[in-house]
Amino acid sequence: MSYRPSASLKSVASTLAELISNGSRDEKAIEQLLGQLAANENVTPAEEYREMTAAAAGNTDIGIWQRTDEDGKVYYRRNVHKQLEWGLWASVHEIPPKGNKRRILLFGESAARTVFYDPGFNLAMELESIFAGITDMADVEIIDLARTSMLMRDLLPLMKASIALEPDAVLVFAGNNWVFQLHEQGYDYQQLLEIYQQQEMEGIKAFMEAEMKKIVIEGLSQINTTFIAQQTPVVFIIPEFNLVDWKSHELERILPALPDTRTAAWLAAREVAEQTDLQCNPVAFAAAAREMVAADPSNPYGYELLADYYVSVNQLEEARKCLETARDTILFNRSSKSMPRRLKVIRETILSHAQDYGITTLDMEEVFKSAYDGQLPDRRLFLDNCHLTLDGVKAVARHAAAALTRTLTGKDFQAAGITTAGIIPGHEVLAHAHFGAAIYNMHYGQPQEIILYHCARAYALFPEIRQIMMKYIDFSTRMASTLLCKSFEELIAEENLKQYMGGYTLRHPRNNKLMDVPLINAITAVLQENGIDIEPEVTALRVQEHAVGETKTDLLTSCYSQNSYHNFFVKSKPAFFEARHTKSSFYFVGDGSRHLSFELVYRTRNNSEQATPVRIFVNGRETPVAELPATDTWTPFTFVIDQPLINKGLNELRISWPYTPQPLTIEGQMTADAFLNALFPAIGEISNLNVMSASLQ
Amino acid sequence: MDFPDSLGLLYSTITSYLGFGVNDGEYKVMGLAPYGNPLYTDKIRALITEEGKGQFRLDMKYFDFLAGKRMYSDYLSELFGRPPREEDAAMDQFYIDVARSMQKVLEEILIAKASYLYETTGEENLCMAGGVALNCVANGQVLRNTPFRQLFVQPAANDAGGAIGAAALAHVELTGSRPRKEKLQHVYLGPAFSAGEINKLLKATSIQYTDYRGNRSGLLEHTASKLNEGKVIGWFQGRMEFGPRSLGSRSILADPRSPLMRDRINAMVKKREGFRPFAPAILDKRATEHFDLDHPSPFMLETCQVVSPLDLPAITHVDGSARVQTVHRETNERFYELLRAFDRLTGCPILLNTSFNIKGEPIVCTPEDAVRCFITTDIDCLILGDFILDREENNLELLKLLLMHDVVRQSGITHDVYTFV
Structure with a gap:
């Protein structure tokens, strides 16, 4: 893939060049233009996929499948030139000519792809299995065109190209990725600033939701034009979100520039909430959470804590509202890796407009509420933010099968009428799904508890998965890039990662490897519980690969400074580390035999003499190992941590920044x-x- | 000279007209020039107004880089009577002659500038900087056609050299004094990697390799032997070079005597135009036996005629010239010893030396970069510090496939127009 600067950048550069060539003394204007250039790092479009969709729109390809004419019949076979993205699509080599069976096309994103189970099990397989047991539907085939990471701008051309497959009906399970369309289109940021100055984050939210609504309506309109207008019925599954078990990341909780004293109020309330036992003092806990929401309504954390309170007093609808609001705070663009999700505005827009466009809807929120007696969606239904568990897939499949049966037969048919159990995947497939979920949850900064849960489930279902876990530990812990590691190569060669989108998605950008510490710790704990002690082995490998020695180790390297793929949303990153929340953590590995010396060059945005100092802690100890003055100029500082405070193996250095x-x-x-x-x-x-x-030294 | 009257932008404009990328194709024009005749110098001169003393102004009618889309205006095509060459189009004689003409005018302007400077200062030593100063053919002409006795070009004379200015400024700000005046001995200023670090990397992979720690002579003799067999070697040693030239730290090496070697390296690694020559590296004390060179050339920044009794087709340009690097024991002992080992084995103290990179990527910096390049090209052996990786001892197909999935973030600099960022 190659990335080019935007066209707008060129005109800025030209204006700058003209100013300079004219001998302009307008330093302010020149500085502004330079700033604008620096701020506009290249957009990184998925060009390979754009090429694919362009091809689909312009010629006869459908996704990765290339049209082949043989004996007067049309086949679609996987294009070897698109082999690199085969893992994102159904593992189907050929789409045959339409025969006697009625044909349903399945479109969607990774949730429709049934990520973490696929190709061992997926929604299309389950649907076909269900249809086989329904009278009048046994002659139905599903053509699975769902693709992981499908964006709306790519989905619509794919739909147009797929007309050639002569569908009798269409099933769409999409919407989780539509929010990315919103982020891609760009805004008038002067307008956004004015909105913020007048209405704060609530104004920004209203603006974003209005934009999102336009995008959804346009999508529905195009689906109508493509299928409904051609007399092909469409059933649209509106996704649900894992409200309970998907938590906001600390980067998604950073504070905006709040007016008045609300920063201090939010910080104080957070401290109270975190130190208050919900069970012992629910009223104080709820009051603190409400104060957080009041101080920063754009911040998911207050809503999540308030939801905890409502759950504790069994007010589930109130909890749902809080968690939905927390979910929808990604409209405020804090992290570039806020994961796919169906926003409230997306659901409501589809529900209110789909009928106008002739589209039948299936609302998973209502389906799950009904199936789980109004309980909130959690790990029983979801492996992560939006990818369904086996139970979740089966619930979706049953209701989708019923809706399609009604559509194609005209008969009143309900999900309750489905008698088949569908496909029952083996324990190995289920275990791989849970291990995949553990990886995914870890890479996106989820709590240790949920990572541990999925590792434990994986091991309980299929203890042999330990071999794969050990290889995962090996390639994650090594300094070498994942793609080069022998252990990773072996997993690929033995197809042990095929349920993790073929395994290739575990590659990382050069010089941006993570050590995957939370996952490795979870695996270690699970194996320990089952009588297998790998701790010495893990520690030895960490020491071998990372132990601090006589040459400098740079703790700003990604494997020491990052624990997830979350990054602040800006495109242009400075050449130094930025902290936007109060705690920055860095790993280092000790060999247990020496004192260690640290060199730090830092600055803060607050240099007042009264400011709280910057404090540095090691391994969770309450007493800081160093205190540094707040200063707005780059300042070098060195300190030593004595050997007794340093573990053999992994250690954590935490910097606490003053927040004003x-x-x-x-x-x-x-x-x-x-x-x-x-x-x-x-x-x-x-x-x-x-x-x-x-x-x- | 003031912006936009830039010799570099003039050269880049013609580079773009000839179908090469701005900022990365200028040296191709230089390499193409000897194949042509200077039939269009009048057209090139029409692009500028000469003002004497090497001064000139660009006639902006022919240039469009201020608008930010492309380097030249439609008037340039009108002037030459031919449209610009498409990037992948065949290279016909007209465009080659334009390259020759551009190079000739460049040399004339530089000679005029240098002559003026000599007349004004009376100094015998000339220093040059800027991307144009990397035009080693022109540098040779300047030295031969002006009274200057010595020419020094800072080896990272292109935009990368801005780092030196930044460092000098920081030095002055922090210490209050000027940086010391000392002769630049070498440019091995980049990162180095210990044998332990390299071994750690190799152990993580499935690649078979031989450990020569403690056996330097064995490593050098084995490498020399492989070179003599016609093998293409990736050579990764010590601190990386600063600047655009590989000078024996991050190099691809081969036997310069082989008539097939240039095409072989172009096909297997560089994927570049066949007309471009590779450069020779030679033991400093033997340089005069093989090249018309009377002074050290440690930075590969000037050309001279090949006068060797040996037949050296892989490093001799069509005009009989070569862009020589003299290798000195004091600054790169291991490379020097390799040349000696090759000389002992073959009687040839010269190696073909080209940058260790794949087309479109920067020169490798880390051991991992080198291993990736080794896997994804057809380089026969990789000498990685004290370790030797031999393709014949490895099946790298799966690793190659995996690396096809790698996400490569390329430079944001566009090559359609000079990017002022």
């Missing part, structure tokens, strides 16, 4: 990055953080 309110100021030209940097200001920055053996 900051005015909303836009530096230079208004761009997306300038807007976001101003809205969510960095509070601490580090240009160097090195550690080495102290004894040889």
Whole structure:
């Protein structure tokens, strides 16, 4: 893939060049233009897929399948030139010519792909299995055109191309990825700033929701034009979200530039909430959570805590509202890796407009409420944010089969009338799904508890999965890129990662590898519970690969400074580490035999003499190992941590930054990055953080 | 000279007209020039107004880079009577002659500038910087056609050299004093990797390799032997070079005597135009036996005629010239010893030396970069510090397939127009 600068960047560069060539002394204008250029890092479109969809729109390909004419019949076979993305589609080599069977096309995203089970089990298989047991539907085949990471702009051309498959009906299970369409289209950031200044985050939210609504209506309109207008019925499954078990990441909880004293209020309320036992003092807990919501309504954390309270007092509808609001806070663009989700505005827009476009809807929120007696969706239905468990898939499949049966037969047929149990995948498939979920939850910063849960389920279902877990530990812990590791190569060669989208999605950008510590710790704990002690082995490998020695180890390297793939939403990243929340954590590995010396070059955004100092802690100890003054100039600082405080193996250095309110100021030209940097200001920055053996200094 | 009257932008504009990328294709124009005749120097001169003393102004009618879309305007095609060459189109003689003409005018302007500077200063030493100063053919002409006795070009004379200015400024700000004046001995200023680090990487992979730690002579003799067998070697040693030239730290090496070697390397690694020559690296003390060179050339920044009694087709350009690197024991001992080992084995103290990278990617920096390049190309052996990886001892097909899935984030610099960022 190659990335090109946007066209707008060229015109900015030209304006700058003209100013310079004219001998302009307007330093402010020049500085603004330079800032604008710096802020506009290249957009990184998935060009390979764009090419694919362009091809689909312009020629006869359908997704990865290429048209082949043989003996007067039309086959679609996988295109070897698109082999790199085969793992994102159904593992089907050929789509045969339409025969006597009625044909239903399945479109959708990774949830429809049945990620983590596929190709061992998927929604299309389950539907065919169900149809086989329904009178009048046994002659139905499902053509599975769902693709992992399908975006709306790619879905609609694919639908148009698929007309050639002569569908009798269409099933769409999409919407989780539609929010990305919103982020892709760009905005007038001056307008957003004005909205924020007048109406704060509520105004931004209303604006974003209005934009999202337009996108959804346009999508429905195109589905209507493509299928309904051609007399092909469409059933649309509106996804649900794992409200209970998918938590916001700390980067999604950073504070915006709040007016007045609300920053302090939010921070104080958070401290109260985190220190209050919900069971012992629910009223104080709820009051603190409400204060957080009041101080920063754009922040998911307050809503999540308030939902905990409502759940504790069995007010599930109130809890649902809180969790839905928390879910929808990704409209505020804090993290570039806020995961797919169906927003409230998407559901409501589909429900209110689908009928106008002749589209039948199946609302999973209502289906799950009904099936689970109004309980909130959680790990029983979801493996992560939006990918369904076996039970979840089966519930969706039964209701979708019923809706399609009604559509194709005209008969009143309900899901309750389905008698078949469908497909029952083997324990190995189920175990792989849970292990895949553990990986995914970890990469997107979910709590240790849920990672542990999925690892435990995986092992309980299929203890042999331990071999795969051990290889995972091996390639994750090594410094070498994952793709180069022998253990990873073996997993690919033996097809042990095929349920994790073929395994290739575990590749990481160069110089951006994670150590996957939470997952490795979870695996270690699960095996320990089952009488297998791998701790010494893991520690030895960590020491071998990462132990701090006589040369400097750079703790800003991704494997030490990152624990998930969350990144602040801006496109242009500075060449130094930025902290936007109060705690920054860094791993380092000790060999247990030496004092270690740390070099830090840092600055904060607050240099007042009264400011709280920057504090540095090690391994969760309450007493800081160093205290540094707040300063807004780059300042070097060195400190030593004595050997007794350092574990053999993994250690954690935590920096606690002082947080003070900051005015909303836009530096230079208004761009997306300038807007976001101003809205969510960095509070601490580090240009160097090195550690080495102290004894040889 | 003030912006936009830039010799570099003039050269880049013609580079773009000839179908090569701006910022990365100028050296191809230089390499193409000897195949042509200077039939269009009048057209090139029409693009500028010469003002004496090497000064000139661009006639902006022919240039469009200020608009930010492309380098040249439609008037340039009108002037030449031919449309711009498409990137992958065949290279016909007209475009080759334009390249030759551009190079000739460039050399004339530089000679005029240098002559003026000599007349003004009376100094015997000339220093040049900027991307144009990497035009080693022109540098040779300047040295031969002006009274200057010595020419120094800072080896990272292109935009990368801005880092030196930034460092100098920081030095002045932090210490209050000017940086010390010392002769630049070498450019091995980049990162180095210990044998332990390299071994750790190799152990993580499935690749078979031989450990020569503690056996340097064995490593050098084995490498020399492989080179003599006609093998293409990836050579990764010590600190990386600063600047655009590989000078024996991150290099692809081969036997310069083989008539097939240039095409072989182009096909297996570089995937580049066949007309471009590869450069020779030679033991410093033997340089005059093989090249018309009377002074050290440690940075490969000038050309000279090949006068060797040996037949050296892989490094000799069509005009009989070569872009020589003299290798000195004091600054790159291991590379020097390899050349000696090859000389002992073959009687040839010269190796073909080209940058260790794949077309479109930067020169490898880390051991992992080198291993990736080794896997994804057809390089025969990789000498990675004290370790030797031999393709014949490995099946790298699956690793190659895996690396096809790698996400490569390419530079944001566009090559259609000079990017002022």
